[in-house]
Amino acid sequence: MEETNVSLKLLIDRESQRVLFAEAGKEFIDFLFHSLALPIGTLVPLFEKQGIQGSFGNIYESIKNLGSIYLQPSVNKDTLLRPKVHISGGGTGLPLLLQNIESSSTFMKLYSCPRSGSACDAYLAYDFSAICPSCKNVMNREKNMVDPPTPSASTERGYVKGLVTYTVMDDLVVKPMSTISTITLLNKFNVQEFGALEEKVVNLGMDEVVKILKASLYSKSVLTDVFLLRMSRPEEDEPA
Incomplete structure (x- = not known):
């Protein structure tokens, strides 16, 4: 099956060997928000008061905090924040990251x-x-x-609107990107040497999707763990 061309632009601090944040488009944000519709998403509200390990809970908080102007008109936040799981023989899947995969049956x-x-x-x-x-x-x-009729070209699918670039933090906090917010983030990270910063574009396939979902459950540095550490130790991804 052919995968869609979904990518992230990572801003990497080479001195600290970490991903500061990433620039992402609609497709990746839709994927993150869609992950709450997976069965584990139903557990997030239960852990909201006690806290949840890793970064998965930050996706939940990002949806709560994201302004309604960035959401598609048909999207109801409550549907995302408190999803109802319907289990069927078809499995769950990740359709929003793999938009061009058409089902063989209608x-x-x-x-x-x-x-x-x-x-x-x-x-x-x-x-x-x-x-x-x-x-x-x-x-x-x-x-x-x-199935419902295929949306027209003028109708966007997914959860958030296109034509907007989003900032995705290392711990998967999502916010709309702006020049001011970028400068604020660089100050927050106390970046002294801009020459130590590196931009790197990474493409996402099913391998990266699985790694992001797994890392979000235990890690506060998901993008660093999935992309930067993997690139520095590629032998860990090789089968034994």
Whole structure:
């Protein structure tokens, strides 16, 4: 399967060997926000008061703090912050980072009770061996769930608006980028030698996606761990 061309522009401090922050477009921010829709995202509100290890909780806080003007009109913050998980045989996946991967089928199979015109019509199942809660018959009548129409070119998918560049911190805090905020960040990091700063563009594939998700659960320096340390010790990524 062919992956989309999603990239990050990292600002690296060579002296401290860390990623200060990254510039990212809509695709990467959509991916981060979409990660809350994974099953683990339902646990974040439970840990909100006690605190959560790593940087995953910062994605949650970034959504809470991001102004509504940056979100698509159809996006409801509550949907992201308190997602409802629907488990099906299709698995979860990461569609927002892999936008150009089209499913080989345009619908999924659903099943209903063979008794129509009754209270049984209120129930649907993913499995044809499911039992109807109303009449206890096997729900083996096949139905199809059709995908919504493909959005037009003028309709953006995802969570945040395009034509905006975002700052992604090493710990995955997300904010809209501006010249003033960049200068503030450089002062915050006490950067003395601008010659020690290096820009590096990295492309994201499924390997990097998995590493980011894993690192976000335990690390406060996700971008450094995934990109900078990996580049300095490439042998660690090699299979044993």
